[in-house]
Amino acid sequence: MPSLRPDDVQVQVAAAGWTFFDSFVAADHATLGLPDLIGLGFDFSGTVVAVGVDVTDLAVGDRVAGLHADPTAPARAHAEHVVVPSTHVAPLPAGLDLETAAAIPLNALAARQALDLLGAPRGSLLVIGAAGGVGTWATALAVREGWTVDALVKPGTEHLVDPLGAKTALTAARGRSYDAAIDAAGLQQASLAYVADGGRFVGVKPGWPVPPERDIAVSAITTTADGPALSALLPLAADGTVPVRIAGRRPLSEAAAAYAEAADAPGSAGRWILVP
Numbered sequence: 001m002p003s004l005r006p007d008d009v010q011v012q013v014a015a016a017g018w019t020f021f022d023s024f025v026a027a028d029h030a031t032l033g034l035p036d037l038i039g040l041g042f043d044f045s046g047t048v049v050a051v052g053v054d055v056t057d058l059a060v061g062d063r064v065a066g067l068h069a070d071p072t073a074p075a076r077a078h079a080e081h082v083v084v085p086s087t088h089v090a091p092l093p094a095g096l097d098l099e100t101a102a103a104i105p106l107n108a109l110a111a112r113q114a115l116d117l118l119g120a121p122r123g124s125l126l127v128i129g130a131a132g133g134v135g136t137w138a139t140a141l142a143v144r145e146g147w148t149v150d151a152l153v154k155p156g157t158e159h160l161v162d163p164l165g166a167k168t169a170l171t172a173a174r175g176r177s178y179d180a181a182i183d184a185a186g187l188q189q190a191s192l193a194y195v196a197d198g199g200r201f202v203g204v205k206p207g208w209p210v211p212p213e214r215d216i217a218v219s220a221i222t223t224t225a226d227g228p229a230l231s232a233l234l235p236l237a238a239d240g241t242v243p244v245r246i247a248g249r250r251p252l253s254e255a256a257a258a259y260a261e262a263a264d265a266p267g268s269a270g271r272w273i274l275v276p
Contacts, residue, residue, distance in 0.1 A: 002075060002083040009058055009086045010050040011066070015102035016077040016252075017043040018272040023263045025071060032207070034072055041077030041274070042223075043067050043105035045098045048089075055086045064089040065101040065234065067109060067225040078255060080276045088225035096238040103133070103244050103271035108233040110223040111137035114182050114202045115145065117219050122146040126178040126194050129185025130166065131157040132267040133245075134204060137233075138182045139164040140242045150178070152185075152194075157268045163243060192216055245270025252276045 004010055022040045029038055045065040048058055058064065066089030068076045076082065092101050111134050118125075125142050129135040130151030142149045143165035150173065151166040158169040173194050180200040183191040188203060188210050195201050195216050203210055203220040212218040236242045247270035250258035255274055262272035 001081060002073075004050055004052050004083060005085075006052040006054040007085050007087070008052045008083050009048050009055060009064075009089060010081055010083050011044065011046040011064060011089065012049045012081055013044050013077065013079060013276050014046040014098035015044070015249075015273045015275050016041045016079075017102050017106060018078075018259065018262050018274060019106060020263065021071075022078070023259050026259065032071070035074075037074050038071065039068070039073050039076030039079065041079070042069060043102055043107075044077035044082055045092070045101035046082070049081070051086070058086055058089070058091070063092040063098060063101075065092060065105055065230065066090065066227065067105040067223070067230070069223060069225045078252060078274055080252075084225070087227045090227045090230035090234055093235045093238045096234060099249065099273055099275070100237065100244050100246065101234065102273055103246055104234060104237050105225075105230055106223060107133035107271070108137045108237075108242070109226055109230060110134045110204065110221055111141055111182075111184075112226075112229055112233060113221050113223060114138055114184075114204075115141055117202045117221060118180050118182070118200050122148075123179030124148045124150070124177070126150050126152055126173055126181045127166070128152045128173075128181060128183045128187055128191055128194070129267070130164070130169070131160040132184055133271055135182075135184035136161070136164065137242055138184055139166050140236070142182075144241075147180075154266075154268065160245075160268060192218075247272050249273045249275055 151161040
């Protein structure tokens with residue numbers, strides 16, 4: 001257990017989300033230059049059990065969700081307890097259960113920060129991989145903020161984006177016609193084919209930069225923990241504005257088997273949750 005600094009909170013983990021990155025770094029962390037001993041797990045939910053002396057906006061007993069975004073830390077969200085700065089968590093709104101909340105922080109914050117990178121003006125936006133976790137949030141948030149959104153999905157998953165308000169659900173997109181694109185599917189360079197000259201592109205693989213072309217502004221999100229932003233996003237899940245799908249729940253004690261099972265499942269099925 002890390003020591004509790006003045007601005008930290010200790011959370012008893014109720015559930016934690018799994019990502020493909022967790023499996024990747026567990027198998028080949030040396031490729032990323034990570035230490036031999038690393039923790040796993042980004043997003044989590046649970047109950048505050050201790051607060052640092054400088055924390056005034058959270059108290060023992062509060063239900064929270066948060067993000068542990070430091071992949072070099074020796075202990076992270078796939079654990080019974082997690083210690084993070086208080087600014088990295090957000091209180092849960094009424095109506096949002098702890099297991100569902102654990103599936104939200106990484107996806108929601110990645111989408112929020114991708115849209116922030118695109119900036120203004122609003123225009124036509126293609127969300128690639130819109131049926132996945134990040135894509136679902138990016139589509140819903142972009143529609144709310146005035147973008148004209150097309151959702152690119154795999155055949156058979158069109159129904160998953162129907163509640164999000166996109167103009168069209170596509171299984172194939174026309175070339176070079178969008179003001180901007182968010183590549184939530186990790187297609188990388190291939191996604192630039194959908195962006196107009198001088199447009200904007202945001203990817204999800206910051207360690208693998210996409211070479212720019214045709215004056216397209218290219219960037220990639222490195223998702224950071226942001227409690228205040230998460231506080232504004234969680235109510236959208238609580239009231240059903242953004243649907244949250246859980247593909248499966250597995251005990252933390254069976255994490256190795258759960259990682260393998262989750263890695264073989266399609267992203268559109270939803271998030272996999274580990275429960276201590």
